[in-house]
Amino acid sequence: MDNTTTPTILQDDQPLDGSTTTTLSFETGIHPGSASTMMDAYPTSVLTDTLSSFSSTHSSLLGGCNNNNTTLSSMASSSASRRSSMQFSKQVEVKETRDASITENADGFLQLKQYILKGEIGKGAFGKVHFAVDENTGVGYAVKEFSKAKLRKKDKANLFKLGPRGRGRGRRAPEAPNPLSTESSPLDLIRGEVAILKKLNHPNIVKLFEVLDVAEGDSMYMVFEWCEKGVLMPVSLTETYDRSLFKNSECRDVFQQIILGIEYLHVHDIVHRDIKPDNLLRSGDGIVKIVDFGVSEMFDKKGNDMTRKSAGSPAFMAPELCQLHHGEVSGRATDVWSMGVTLYCLRYGRLPYVSESILEIHRVIREENFIVPETEMDSRFVTLIKRLLEKNPTERITIEQLRDDPWVTNDGKEQLIGKEENTKDAVAELTEQDLRDAIQNVGSLATIIKAVTRFKRGIKNHASRASVTLPSETVVSEKERTQDADEGLVSNTQTGVEPENSTEKAKELLASSMDRVALVDSKLEDAKDQHQEKAEPEGYPVCDIETGMCYWMPADKANSTSESEPKGEAKVASDERRKEDTIASETTTTTASTLAPASSLAPASTSHPSSPSISPRLKPSSTAHNSSSESTSSEQLNLTPGPSRLVGKLSPGVLAMFENSEKSD
Numbered sequence: 305m306d307n308t309t310t311p312t313i314l315q316d317d318q319p320l321d322g323s324t325t326t327t328l329s330f331e332t333g334i335h336p337g338s339a340s341t342m343m344d345a346y347p348t349s350v351l352t353d354t355l356s357s358f359s360s361t362h363s364s365l366l367g368g369c370n371n372n373n374t375t376l377s378s379m380a381s382s383s384a385s386r387r388s389s390m391q392f393s394k395q396v397e398v399k400e401t402r403d404a405s406i407t408e409n410a411d412g413f414l415q416l417k418q419y420i421l422k423g424e425i426g427k428g429a430f431g432k433v434h435f436a437v438d439e440n441t442g443v444g445y446a447v448k449e450f451s452k453a454k455l456r457k458k459d460k461a462n463l464f465k466l467g468p469r470g471r472g473r474g475r476r477a478p479e480a481p482n483p484l485s486t487e488s489s490p491l492d493l494i495r496g497e498v499a500i501l502k503k504l505n506h507p508n509i510v511k512l513f514e515v516l517d518v519a520e521g522d523s524m525y526m527v528f529e530w531c532e533k534g535v536l537m538p539v540s541l542t543e544t545y546d547r548s549l550f551k552n553s554e555c556r557d558v559f560q561q562i563i564l565g566i567e568y569l570h571v572h573d574i575v576h577r578d579i580k581p582d583n584l585l586r587s588g589d590g591i592v593k594i595v596d597f598g599v600s601e602m603f604d605k606k607g608n609d610m611t612r613k614s615a616g617s618p619a620f621m622a623p624e625l626c627q628l629h630h631g632e633v634s635g636r637a638t639d640v641w642s643m644g645v646t647l648y649c650l651r652y653g654r655l656p657y658v659s660e661s662i663l664e665i666h667r668v669i670r671e672e673n674f675i676v677p678e679t680e681m682d683s684r685f686v687t688l689i690k691r692l693l694e695k696n697p698t699e700r701i702t703i704e705q706l707r708d709d710p711w712v713t714n715d716g717k718e719q720l721i722g723k724e725e726n727t728k729d730a731v732a733e734l735t736e737q738d739l740r741d742a743i744q745n746v747g748s749l750a751t752i753i754k755a756v757t758r759f760k761r762g763i764k765n766h767a768s769r770a771s772v773t774l775p776s777e778t779v780v781s782e783k784e785r786t787q788d789a790d791e792g793l794v795s796n797t798q799t800g801v802e803p804e805n806s807t808e809k810a811k812e813l814l815a816s817s818m819d820r821v822a823l824v825d826s827k828l829e830d831a832k833d834q835h836q837e838k839a840e841p842e843g844y845p846v847c848d849i850e851t852g853m854c855y856w857m858p859a860d861k862a863n864s865t866s867e868s869e870p871k872g873e874a875k876v877a878s879d880e881r882r883k884e885d886t887i888a889s890e891t892t893t894t895t896a897s898t899l900a901p902a903s904s905l906a907p908a909s910t911s912h913p914s915s916p917s918i919s920p921r922l923k924p925s926s927t928a929h930n931s932s933s934e935s936t937s938s939e940q941l942n943l944t945p946g947p948s949r950l951v952g953k954l955s956p957g958v959l960a961m962f963e964n965s966e967k968s969d
């Protein structure tokens with residue numbers, strides 16, 4: 305850890321670099337209406353050739369940009385208003401467009417609906433960020449592009465890491481059924497993030513206006529409020545340099561805005577989990593905007609913020625997250641830690657903990673203490689930063705306590721607006737209406753119910769083909785629900801089943817089953833890749849969804865139950881994954897004892913403690929789902945179960961049914 309740099313600590317009105325002129329202060333006007341606006345606002349590294357090519361020739365278009373927030377106001381007035389009352393804008397409806405197209409307009413710019421993409425202003429992990437102007441209104445936006453392929457890959461990786469409930473960008477509570485994750489549209493890959501952003505209406509949180517999927521091609525887009533002044537400050541993860549951008553008072557003002565934004569999130573049971581200067585942008589009038597809710601989490605139970613998940617940037621991660629198998633931690637407390645690291649960066653221009661490698665930085669964060677430069681003269685700041693970067697999360701300062709902190713309030717002279725006013729303007733909980741809207745966005749309710757019905761029918765048909773006996777109670781209720789769903793919600797009411805219950809159940813089942821299918825698909829894809837590389841004999845991958853192992857099944861061994869010795873297996877599931885619920889546990893309670901006799905089904909012994917139950921997936925001709933396989937026995941279907949109760953649940957029949965249902969829907 306470097307401790308050689310010694311930032312000069314300055315009084316309230318002095319810039320931290322000790323200079324008398326401010327190079328990038330909030331008062332420094334970045335004037336809208338010319339391409340140089342963006343040149344000033346963004347580090348040159350993120351401005352690409354694309355941008356420079358349009359800057360001179362098309363400045364008129366940019367000049368037409370009519371952002372409401374580009375009126376520059378002084379820092380003093382905006383911070384004063386933040387302390388008395390804040391301007392909460394009206395909640396905007398987030399539009400979803402699923403069949404957008406992207407074309408080149410007469411001026412040579414790409415056009416996405418009414419948005420003219422003027423140039424690249426940044427790069428994210430999943431694609432570029434463009435500056436765009438609405439051709440009708442002249443308002444500027446930041447349009448974030450996502451590669452669907454990259455998102456899918458990440459989503460599948462998340463399935464293994466987190467289980468089906470914790471997938472996607474932006475997550476809902478793990479225990480909650482997630483009707484938003486049915487992935488019937490590519491937009492569902494970002495639905496968690498969209499669902500969170502839809503709920504939020506706060507001056508310090510970036511606004512989302514529209515999400516668009518371009519059916520042809522790999523891209524989809526999120527249209528955000530344009531934060532004209534770009535990132536708050538660039539932070540190097542390895543360098544220890546002094547970068548003095550903020551006056552002491554500016555530093556306080558920025559931190560106050562971060563507190564207000566995070567308080568708003570926390571009160572509404574959302575943790576951001578990736579607070580860092582990179583994710584803090586500024587609008588034209590210097591208002592701090594928290595962005596990037598890609599790893600954020602929304603909790604269903606009021607006040608409960610315990611999570612097992614790790615997310616965020618290593619240098620900003622709380623010590624309790626910097627260890628394997630860390631168990632449940634408070635999401636709110638981890639956000640507060642990241643705020644502490646961010647404040648340290650703002651004040652001293654560098655990170656409190658630096659290291660060349662992730663493992664090392666985790667160790668440093670866990671075990672070492674940061675250094676407060678000797679030149680620091682404000683004891684209030686020293687006390688505050690120590691309370692923020694307190695290693696014990698239960699002793700760490702809370703947002704509530706931050707409100708009264710002497711440095712934050714400048715000894716009470718610069719109080720924050722009240723908590724009630726700050727947090728009033730949000731939809732705190734997902735309502736029934738929200739769920740309905742979300743479902744309508746991924747397809748009509750009828751389609752969902754149809755898909756669930758087909759799925760359940762498939763399970764039942766398959767179960768009977770595999771000599772599986774469903775417990776009578778389950779069979780009856782399955783039958784009832786199937787009929788209900790077949791006949792629509794009206795007949796649900798007629799049969800005494802509450803529509804909501806039935807719908808909820810349907811959504812839950814569909815989400816769970818689609819998760820399961822995605823899981824198997826992704827495992828099979830990995831296994832296929834591996835074996836293609838090794839030039840294995842003709843065959844196909846099979847997957848044991850119980851143990852999470854994938855195997856290569858040579859074609860000639862396909863029907864031989866005694867030849868199912870795995871080889872070349874790829875271990876793909878974690879212990880956590882194995883603990884995840886299963887389709888069986890939600891739909892039927894098939895047990896090993898209800899399966900066909902072990903003699904006809906049991907595989908040869910394997911090197912694994914739990915012998916694999918192998919379900920062929922999209923197997924070529926001999927066992928593919930076709931009319932002849934409809935009536936085959938479990939043996940012919942190559943259901944080679946171990947003790948798993950899941951045998952037969954994800955066989956070709958069920959999977960093919962899903963594929964067909966996806967196509968037809």
Ligand SMILES: Nc1ncnc2c1ncn2[C@@H]1O[C@H](COP(=O)(O)OP(=O)(O)OP(=O)(O)O)[C@@H](O)[C@H]1O
Binds near residue numbers: 425428429446535
């Ligand atoms: N709303 C916005 N207004 C202006 N510039 C933005 C906006 N959003 C992003 N940018 C620019 O694009 C860059 C990349 O942003 P983005 O959030 O995509 O990156 P990221 O942190 O890698 O996120 P992710 O991991 O979600 O892709 C930012 O650093 C910023 O320069």
